[in-house]
Amino acid sequence: MARILIVEDEARIAAFVAKGLRAEGHTTTVATDGRRGLDEAMSGGHDLVVLDIGLPVLDGYAVLERLRDQGSKIPVIVLTARDSVTDTVSALEGGADDYMPKPFRFAELLARVRLRLRQQSPDAGAQGQEALEAGGVRLDLRTRRATVDGKELDLSAREFTLAETFMLNAGNVLSREQLLDHVWGLDFDPGSNVVDVYVGYLRKKFGAHTIATVRGMGYRFVTSPA
C-alpha cells in the first residue's frame, strides 16, 4: 500500500504502530530521534510520516518546521499528549496534516492514515472504503450501521469497532492481545477478558458461526459459509 515513516523514541509505541500498519499492508520504517527522522523524511522514500512531538535530539516541532522549510509536502500526522491544546494547535500551524492525542486506539490512527493517503492520491485505490462486507455481514462505515443477510441490526460503538477490525482481517486469526491493542487501545489491562465478552456479543448478533475460536491463539472471522 504505502511506505510510512514512524518517528518515535518510545520503543513500545513505535512497535505497536509499526506492527499495526504492517498488518494493513504498509511498509514501515522507524526513526528513534528527530535528526534521523528528518533525514529519512527528506529522503523521499516515504509516503507519510507519523511524528511524535516529544523526541530526543530534535523535537517534533523542529522536524516539522525544517521539513516544510525544505519544501517537503509529505503528509504528517503528529502524536500529541491528550488535552494539550498548545501542542495540537502548534503542530497544525506548523504544517501537520492531522494529529492523534495519546493514548489512542490503533483503529483511529489507521483511519487518519487512510484519510491522508487518500487525499494525497485521489486516483489510486478505492475511495477509502465506505463499507465492509464478509460472511453475510455488512458494515456501513459512514453511518456506523450493520446488516446481516440484509437485516438491519444495532451495534454499540465498541461492538462496531471490534467487528470492523475482524472484517478488515477476515479469515485471519487475531490474538486477544492484537484485538485489545486495536480496539481498546494501547493502555488497557491485558488480563481482562473483555475481548471474550465482546466476541460473545458479536456472535449473538451475527450468528455463532461467524467468529471461530482458535484454541490457544485467538479468534477468526469466518468468510466462507463452509
Added chain:
Amino acid sequence: MARILIVEDEARIAAFVAKGLRAEGHTTTVATDGRRGLDEAMSGGHDLVVLDIGLPVLDGYAVLERLRDQGSKIPVIVLTARDSVTDTVSALEGGADDYMPKPFRFAELLARVRLRLRQQSPDAGAQGQEALEAGGVRLDLRTRRATVDGKELDLSAREFTLAETFMLNAGNVLSREQLLDHVWGLDFDPGSNVVDVYVGYLRKKFGAHTIATVRGMGYRFVTSPA
C-alpha cells in the same frame, strides 16, 4: 448538486424527503405511483432515484425490474419496511443500490444519497466530505470525533448528529421541527423540547456563542467570530 427522483405515494414522506434534499441543494421530482415513476426514471433527466416499495399501480419491485430490464443503470435507493428481510433482500437482488428501512432519520438517507452519487461520479465534487469545520468546531465524520479550537472533546451519538446538521447548514436558521425531522426522525413527538435540551448540551461543549437562538424561529450555528 444532483437531480433526484422520489417515487413515493405517501405525501407526508415525499414532502419530508423532497424538502430535505432540496435544502441540500439537490433538484427533486416527485412521482406518486409506480407507472409515473418508471416513466420519469427512464426519461434520463435524473441522477438518482429514491423508490418506495409499497406503491399503487406498479409496486417498487416492478418499477426496479423494468428499469433494469430496459438497461438503466441509474442508482436506486429503496425504502423498505423495517425488519422486512424479504423486502430488503429482494430489492437488492432486483438491482437496488441501497435501501433505507422506514421510519428513518433524514441524515441517514442523506448519507446514502451522497454515497451513491459519489460512486456514480468519482471525479465530481469533493470526495464526500471527511470533515466539517465552522466557527472553531471541527467534526471528523469518519471517526465521529469533535474538536473545538484544537481541543478534543466527546460527543454522544445524538449530539454528533445534531452538530453535523447544524454545521451542514452553518449560518442558516433551523427550526425545531426541521431539527427534529433531521436528527430524531420522521416519527417523533413534535411536542417534545428535546431539541432545546440538546442545543443546551452542545452550547456547554462548544461554547454558548456557537449556537444562537432566533426567537420564535429556531437556532442558528454561528460561523463568524463576530
Added chain:
DNA sequence: GCCGCGGATGAGAGGTCTCTCATCGCCCGG
C-alpha cells in the same frame, strides 16, 4: 474416564445517554 485449562457466559455495578417534566428567567408587547 478424569482432570486441567482455556473459553463461554450470566449477573450485576457503575457510568453514560436520552428524554421528560417542571420550574425559572427573560424578552417583548402593551
Added chain:
DNA sequence: CCGGGCGATGAGAGACCTCTCATCCGCGGC
C-alpha cells in the same frame, strides 16, 4: 411597569453500554 410566552435548565427515570467477576462448560491430554 406588568404580564404572557418562549426559551433555558436542573433533576431525575429508565435504558443501554461497558467492563468485571465468578462460575460453568467442554476440549484434549493422559
